[in-house]
Amino acid sequence: xxxxxxxxxxxxxxxxxxxxxxxxxxxxxxxxxxxxxxxxxxxxxxxxxxxxxxxxxxxxxxxxxxxxxxxxxxxxxxxxxxxxxxxxxxxxxxxxxxxxxxxxxxxxxxxxxxxxxxxxxxxxxxxxxxxxxxxxxxxxxxxxxxxxxxxxxxxxxxxxxxxxxxxxxxxxxxxxxxxxxxxxxxxxxxxxxxxxxxxxxxxxxxxxxxxxxxxxxxxxxxxxxxxxxxxxxxxxxxxxxxxxxxxxxxxxxxxxxxxxxxxxxxxxxxxxxx
Numbered sequence: 001x002x003x004x005x006x007x008x009x010x011x012x013x014x015x016x017x018x019x020x021x022x023x024x025x026x027x028x029x030x031x032x033x034x035x036x037x038x039x040x041x042x043x044x045x046x047x048x049x050x051x052x053x054x055x056x057x058x059x060x061x062x063x064x065x066x067x068x069x070x071x072x073x074x075x076x077x078x079x080x081x082x083x084x085x086x087x088x089x090x091x092x093x094x095x096x097x098x099x100x101x102x103x104x105x106x107x108x109x110x111x112x113x114x115x116x117x118x119x120x121x122x123x124x125x126x127x128x129x130x131x132x133x134x135x136x137x138x139x140x141x142x143x144x145x146x147x148x149x150x151x152x153x154x155x156x157x158x159x160x161x162x163x164x165x166x167x168x169x170x171x172x173x174x175x176x177x178x179x180x181x182x183x184x185x186x187x188x189x190x191x192x193x194x195x196x197x198x199x200x201x202x203x204x205x206x207x208x209x210x211x212x213x214x215x216x217x218x219x220x221x222x223x224x225x226x227x228x229x230x231x232x233x234x235x236x237x238x239x240x241x242x243x244x245x246x247x248x249x250x251x252x253x254x255x256x257x258x259x260x261x262x263x264x265x266x267x268x269x270x271x272x273x274x
Contacts, residue, residue: 015034015035015036016036017036018036018037018039018040018212018213019037019109019111019213020081020083020109020162020165020213021081021082021083021084021107021109021111021112022034022037022040022084022109022111023037023040023041023044023212023213024055024083024084024161025037025083025084025087026038026040026041027041027044027045027051027052027054027055028052028055028056028059028087029052029087030084030087032084032111032115039212040212040213041212043208043211043212044205044208044209044212046208047204047205047207047208047211048201048204048205048208048262048265050260050261050262051205051208051262053262054205054262054265054266057241057242057263057266058160058161058192058241058266059087059088059089060241061160061192061241061244061266061268062089062090062093062158062160062192063088063093064244064245064246064247065158065160065190065246065268065270066090066093066094066156066158066190067093067094067096067097067247068246068247068270069094069156069188069190069270070093070094070097070098070101071097071247073154074154074155074156074188075094075098075100075101075102076101076102076103076149076150076153076154076155076156077090077091077094077101077102077103077104077155077156077158078104078106078139078145078149078155078156078157078158078179079103079104079105079106079158079160080106080107080133080139080157080158080159080162080179081106081107081108081133081159081160081161081162081165082105082106082107082112082128082158083107083109083112083161084111084112084115084116085105085112085115085116085119085120085126085128089105090103090105090158091103091105091120091123091125091126095123095125095126099125100125101125102125102126102148102149102150103125103126103127104126104127104128104129104144104145104148104149105126105127105128105129106128106129106130106131106133106139106145107128107130107131108130108131108132108133109130110130112128112130113128113129113130116128127144127145127148129142129144129145131145133159133162133166133172133175133176134166134170134175135175136175136176136178136179137178139179140178140179140182151182151183151184152184153184153186154183154184154185154186154187154188155183155184155187155188156187156188156189156190157176157179157180157183157187157188157189157190158190158191159176159189159190159191159227160190160191160192161192161193161266163191163193163219163224163227164193164194164209164215164216164217164218164219165209165213165215165216166215166217167215167217168217168219168223172227173226173227173229176189176227176229177229180229180231180273183273184273185273185274186272186273186274187272187273188234188270188271188272188273189228189229189231189270189271189272189273190268190269190270191224191227191228191268191269191270192241192266192267192268192269193219193224193227193266193267194206194209194216194217194218194219194265194266195218195219195220195221195224195240195264195265195266195267196218196219196220197220197221197264199261199264200261201261201262201264201265202218202264202265203218205218205265206218221238221267224238224267224269225237225238225269228269228271229271231271231272231273231274232271232272232274233269233270233271234246234249234270234271234272235249235250236249237269238267238268238269239253239267239268239269240256240259240263240264240266240267241263241266241267241268242254242259242263243256243259244267244268244269246270
């Protein structure tokens with residue numbers, strides 16, 4: 001955002017309250033967080049001692065999904081609720097294969113904008129903007145986003161690790177539908193979410209989210225599949241992160257019951273708009 005004299009305004013943010021982006025950064029072992037965020041991360045670790053490993057696995061799934069999509073010909077990514085682009089993230093995963101892949105990071109936390117612009121100052125293919133998934137039309141109307149992406153070509157919409165922070169009463173699938181309706185056939189929808197298959201540790205991470213951030217709900221696999229709006233899922237469908245590999249859907253994977261409990265907290269999937 002420009003000031004009246006044409007210089008860039010510095011976003012303001014409240015460091016006394018934890019945010020999703022900064023708590024996640026703390027769980028990943030990053031440095032772009034504050035005391036309140038580290039306290040939030042500690043709450044997660046109190047309920048789920050392997051919460052840091054869950055965060056790392058979620059980031060690994062992001063990389064796995066992005067690189068598969070790049071190899072399928074996708075070179076544009078709209079990453080909503082992206083968090084801080086520090087630990088290996090969408091632009092690094094995509095541009096490692098296709099150096100000029102376009103990435104838009106969108107996050108409601110203004111510190112993501114402040115830090116992201118500094119980190120990406122020399123990367124013309126990647127931008128960071130402040131916007132809210134709750135207001136999808138604002139995302140679509142954002143001038144920087146409109147200019148950065150070619151809306152006549154396929155785009156991968158990423159809602160990775162975000163759905164769990166919205167209650168179903170808010171109807172988050174409708175926000176995603178508004179975004180997907182704008183995308184042309186051949187585009188993709190990539191989601192990870194907390195899952196509920198009846199295990200105690202899954203309920204524990206829900207409690208951790210509610211205590212640390214005031215949000216964070218688990219959902220059944222059937223409910224997670226509904227996030228994809230009826231679009232066809234690419235193989236292997238939705239699955240626990242450790243078992244999910246769209247690049248090799250026929251490969252042997254460990255049985256779900258053989259996974260560690262923390263490996264049964266998150267599921268991932270990608271659907272294609274046809």
